[in-house]
Amino acid sequence: MPKKKEYTLKGLRERELLDLADLFKMFADSTRIKILYDLFDGEKNVTEICEDIEMNQSAVSHQLRALKTAKLIKSRREGKSVMYSLDDDHVKTIIEMGKEHIEE
């Protein structure tokens, strides 16, 4: 019997559309935007990030995990610290595009 046609919107499957929305969710919170933007100048540990963005450690840690899950940042341990850095070239572009929009 014929399978029910899968929903697509001009080639994009439902799954991809949901993934796309999930990706943009990562940029849709000011704490996460601050973290990403803060990492524009390179690797930083959690304490540094907390100071830069003026948020407490737990909140930052939760958001770092979300960003890491979304593969927007990566981490490596260095002694007691964990160093975080951007893991995707598109991050800067996406944020820059956003900035251009709001600056109009």
Next chain:
Amino acid sequence: MPKKKEYTLKGLRERELLDLADLFKMFADSTRIKILYDLFDGEKNVTEICEDIEMNQSAVSHQLRALKTAKLIKSRREGKSVMYSLDDDHVKTIIEMGKEHIEE
């Protein structure tokens, strides 16, 4: 007396960071992504959009308003219909960047 120093993160003010997050919120929902993506090929009325993305009229109308408030789309009335179209060149770029990310 000295004013308390306003929070900025490398030149971006708190206000701008919030605006940036608000902008990306518009892309952070699959209904809105579908609408934007649907409008890639040009102007459409509400009924068409509803059919294309398979969502009911009220939900679509609510989201159209959000997108319009964010200045991502614009509208004009044509008889009984209201035609919507993209109102920002960055929209396509932002979504394309997102697609590239998830396709990796």
Next chain:
DNA sequence: TGAACATATGATAATATATTCATATGAAAA
């Protein structure tokens, strides 16, 4: 004018999300 069609809106309920607090884990230094 009043049907019929197209779109918008307000209120509500369901769901998702973020921050905080308390505490756990992990690494280094005393």
Next chain:
DNA sequence: TTTTCATATGAATATATTATCATATGTTCA
């Protein structure tokens, strides 16, 4: 091996967001 510093995590609360339902508004045409 205990203390200290750095980070992660779970639970709970508070807040935000979305879809739905009912209905209102606006437009055309008979």
